[in-house]
Amino acid sequence: MSEYSDNELIDRVIAGDTDAFADIITRYQNRIFRYVYTRVYDYDEACDMTQDIFIITMESLKTFRKESQFSTWLFSIAVNYCKNHRRKNRHKVYSIHSAQDETEMQIPDIRQNQEEHIITSESLQIMLEELHKLPDDYRDILVLRDIEGQSYATIAQALNLSLANVKVRIHRGREMLKSRLQQRGLL
Amino acid sequence: MNHIPVHKLSEYIDGMLEAQEKDAITLHISQCPECRQNLLQLQKMISMLSSMKTISMPKTFATDTMIQIKKKYHHKRYYQWVRGSVIAAAIVLIAIITMLPDSITHDQFKTYMTQNTQKTSKLDCIIPTNMDLQTAMMIIQQHKARVLDYSNSYMIVESDVNSFSSIRNIINNYESFGHTTISNVGINYLPQEDKNYPQLTHANKKKYIFRLQLR
Numbered sequence: 429m430s431e432y433s434d435n436e437l438i439d440r441v442i443a444g445d446t447d448a449f450a451d452i453i454t455r456y457q458n459r460i461f462r463y464v465y466t467r468v469y470d471y472d473e474a475c476d477m478t479q480d481i482f483i484i485t486m487e488s489l490k491t492f493r494k495e496s497q498f499s500t501w502l503f504s505i506a507v508n509y510c511k512n513h514r515r516k517n518r519h520k521v522y523s524i525h526s527a528q529d530e531t532e533m534q535i536p537d538i539r540q541n542q543e544e545h546i547i548t549s550e551s552l553q554i555m556l557e558e559l560h561k562l563p564d565d566y567r568d569i570l571v572l573r574d575i576e577g578q579s580y581a582t583i584a585q586a587l588n589l590s591l592a593n594v595k596v597r598i599h600r601g602r603e604m605l606k607s608r609l610q611q612r613g614l615l
Numbered sequence: 616m617n618h619i620p621v622h623k624l625s626e627y628i629d630g631m632l633e634a635q636e637k638d639a640i641t642l643h644i645s646q647c648p649e650c651r652q653n654l655l656q657l658q659k660m661i662s663m664l665s666s667m668k669t670i671s672m673p674k675t676f677a678t679d680t681m682i683q684i685k686k687k688y689h690h691k692r693y694y695q696w697v698r699g700s701v702i703a704a705a706i707v708l709i710a711i712i713t714m715l716p717d718s719i720t721h722d723q724f725k726t727y728m729t730q731n732t733q734k735t736s737k738l739d740c741i742i743p744t745n746m747d748l749q750t751a752m753m754i755i756q757q758h759k760a761r762v763l764d765y766s767n768s769y770m771i772v773e774s775d776v777n778s779f780s781s782i783r784n785i786i787n788n789y790e791s792f793g794h795t796t797i798s799n800v801g802i803n804y805l806p807q808e809d810k811n812y813p814q815l816t817h818a819n820k821k822k823y824i825f826r827l828q829l830r
Contacts (some may be wrong), residue, residue, distance in 0.1 A: 453677040574664035599622035
């Protein structure tokens with residue numbers, strides 16, 4: 429991983445050092461991918477979409493005014509891209525892959541013996557399914573808050589929402605997901 | 616005792632509560648098994664969600680994406696170059712079309728206007744006839760007269776005095792079958808009432824330039 433800050437890398441890319449963008453990709457690829465993957469729930473499709481998002485980001489890098497953090501700006505690009513993608517593929521039905529089908533997907537078999545929690549790849553799969561079924565507004569916000577660990581303020585900026593709205597959506601989203609996971613016997 | 620709503624538990628987990636409210640909830644949870652259960656379930660769910668952070672992409676993703684970016688970048692540059700070249704070529708072409716043909720057209724137009732002005736200004740007479748272009752052309756050629764200009768409705772001819780006389784006779788004979796007759800060209804070939812026809816000015820000159828009004 430590069431020791432340069434986001435803004436330093438961006439300056440290098442704009443100055444003509446295209447290869448510096450590889451460091452930006454490496455730094456953010458998994459975060460963007462996870463966000464996209466929970467939306468489309470198709471590993472290959474999510475890989476392609478993530479690639480498109482980085483290509484778009486590279487092309488519009490000169491328009492980044494550094495008024496916000498680069499990660500926030502990048503997420504807002506991903507959010508808009510996914511919304512447009514959803515609009516274009518409204519009638520497309522994504523297949524729900526089983527854990528066996530996801531041969532390429534790198535979901536680790538985590539067995540955490542913290543308290544009574546045991547998280548296996550099977551339970552992760554159920555979690556992914558249920559997360560995917562949530563309405564976009566709640567899923568997006570849970571991904572940013574509980575998977576990526578973003579602050580309320582950053583989420584508000586990335587999703588262009590008020591702080592109060594972010595709070596409400598986080599709590600409602602958690603309630604919805606909790607209820608679904610209870611029905612699946614995971615909680 | 617009232618149970619703590621889920622959204623308060625959610626805020627409690629995220630550390631969004633004031634110290635006083637936080638302490639109250641901590642106390643309540645220690646005494647209420649149901650709320651404690653709810654809190655544990657929420658914490659477990661959030662813990663499971665955060666474990667999804669380990670989902671990652673293929674290791675070659677950055678390299679693959681950079682290849683795509685460079686490909687696209689080169690394509691873009693190539694198309695920009697092509698577009699630039701096409702635009703430059705188009706500008707040059709437009710300049711050539713605008714300047715060169717314009718001068719040619721202008722010259723042609725000038726020549727045409729000069730010729731026609733000369734033809735019109737030198738007209739000795741206008742002869743109305745019911746002949747068609749083909750017949751008139753045949754007669755003119757037989758008399759070795761020169762056609763200066765023609766269209767379907769008229770013909771401007773240059774001839775010597777003898778040919779003019781002969782052409783006039785043929786036309787008179789042709790017209791005598793019930794058509795208007797022209798006689799004594801140069802003196803009274805025009806009906807007095809029609810002032811649109813030019814007056815004959817060079818009755819005795821060696822060459823005649825006249826206009827045949829065709830059918």
